[in-house]
Amino acid sequence: MGFLRGVVAALVLVVAGCSSLPTIAPDIAQPRGTPVRLAGAHGALSAEQSKVILTRLQSKGTPTDIFERHLALEEAIVGNPLTAGNQVRLLQDGPATYRAMLAAIAGAQDHINMETYILEDDAVGQQFAQALVAKQRQGVQVNLIRDSVGTLGTPAAFFQQLADSGIQVLEFNPINPLLARKSWELNQRDHRKLLVVDGRTAFLGGINISGVYSGGSRKPKIAAPAEDSLAWRDTDLQLQGPVVADFQKLFIATWEAQKGPPLAAKNYFPPPERVGQQVVRAIGSTPDEPFSQIYATLLSAIGSAETSIRITNAYFAPDPQLLAALKAAAARGVDVVLILPSQTDSWLVFHAGRRYYEQLLQAGVKIYQRRGVILHSKTALIDGVWATVGSTNLDWRSFLHNHELNAVVLGTDFGSQVQAMFDKDLAASDPVLLADWQRRSIDLRLKEWFARAWEYWL
Structure with a gap:
């Protein structure tokens, strides 16, 4: 989204070092039968209380032992408990x-x-800036983390107006090494999109603050628009309840790791309240950890799938382990369906991912391409009961180099909403058929070959 960000991305390829994705070994799993414990508004729930909630979540869905086989492993990976009582x-x-x-x-x-990640100086960005400044002037402390590369095209004056009002603005990993507050880590980017209000409401997902999102993605179109005027299709969550404290902790941890100024003394962790029935886990990943928790959690969910996998993702350039997990799921009879872009704002990722279509299709994975929009959603639904929404793409950059943020929501109630959303996108998508794909042009194959050389960095 912008020429300047593209230039910096190219620079990143030159200066960054290499790392590799982990092999998620089965020995990190807790033994079968290990009870999954939940947390509520007043702390940890008993084993009996946790069992009642998990039984209720599973009772309406397709018979599956996903809870027994998957949840304990996920908790071992992520560390923080599932949290009950959310909306x-x-x-x-x-x-x-x-x-x-x-x-x-x-x-x-x-x-x-x-x-x-992105905060543009356009009509939408100014609307948010004015809203934030107004609250700061009312005595509400506003703290803002903005990624240096993502906001590269935003004038310094835009952020200065925020700072002049008293808003604390923190630039994540500044491009200018002279401004670095810790070691200069140009390749590490903050791709998270998070808003926490009063410690009680949180928003997260794939949506940046930019005018490209001003139009809805399902408006009828008389004629196909130019690619640069396409609507953007994206997904976010609004959450309330005890899990908001976990997202708040992730924000504060980032602020402190970036050596931001001391946060004003505010009520960042009000007493949690039970406001709904949803069970949620907050998952944040950083390159400083041994492996991406979101990556490991997704692999765990795919490996535990018994009936269905529904994935919608904007940037799909899978590593060998994720590729193998999807193919293995299809081989054991799981209905695996991917909705991927038909058009994109990232040419290299788009063609790097298409290199894998043929082997996925041969393995029985179904692939659809969303038409008429720039697809930017990052969602997954497993067996109708395990759902995730967040900022994480299915590419090497998200798993290795970015700070990302997702929520996992359990249960058939929310799962049915995600399935309905998936079905709408599916109806607006075209299938990729193996026979047709094998006849694709030499031009496309050359683009895939070229993009493949860069996929580690994308």
């Missing part, structure tokens, strides 16, 4: 998400913590 709202596309976010900002009483 989760599924938000689709920019207009609906922005309305909800701005309403929450307008109602803030104590503090606003915001973390974003």
Whole structure:
């Protein structure tokens, strides 16, 4: 999204070192039968209370032992417990998400913590800037983390107006090494999109603050628009309940790791309250950890799938382990369906991922391409009961180099909402058929070959 960001991305390829994705070994799994424990508004729930909630979540779905075989492993990977008593709202596309976010900002009483990759100086960005400045002037402390590469095209004056109002603005891993507050880590980027209001409401997903999201993705079109005017299709979550504290901790941890100034004394962790029935886990990944928790969790979920896998993702350039997991799931009879872009704002990732279509199709994985939009969603649904929404793409950059943020939501109630959203996108997508794909042009094959050489960095 922008020429300057593309130039910096190319620079990253030159200066960055190499690392590799982990092999997720089975010995990190807890023994079969290990009880999964939940946390609630007042702390850890008993084994009996946890069992009642998990049984309720599973009772309406297709018979599966995903909870026995998967959840204990996921908890071992992530560390923090599943949290009960939450309310989760599924938000689709920019207009609906922005309305909800701005309403929450307008109602803030104590503090606003915001973390974003892109924050444009356009009509949408100015709308958010004015809303944040207004709350700061009312005595609500606003703390903002913005990624240096993601906001490269945003004028310094835009952030200066925020700082002049009293908002604390922290630039994540500055491009300029003279501004680095720790070791210069140009290749590590903050790709998270997080808004926490008063420690009680959180928003997260794939949506940046940019005018490209101003239009909804399902408006009828008389004629096919130019690619640079296509609507953007994305997904976010609005959460309330005890899990918000986990997202707040992740924001504060990033702030402190980046050596930001001391945060103003505010009520960042109000007493948690039970506000709904949803069981949620917050997952944040950073390159500083031995492996991406989101990557390991997704592999675990795919490996535990018994009936269905539904993935929608904007940037698909899988590493060998993820590729093998998808093919193995299809081989054991799981219905694996991927919705991927038909058009994109990232040419290299787009063609790098297409290199794997043929072997996935041969393995029985179904692939569809979303038409008429720039697909930017990052969602997955396993067996109708395990769902995740967040900022994580299915490419090497997200798993190795980026700070990412996802929520995992359990249960058939939310799963049915994600399935309905998936079905709508599927109806607006075209299937990729093996016979047709094998006849693709030499031009496409050359693009795939060229992009393949760069996929580690994309």
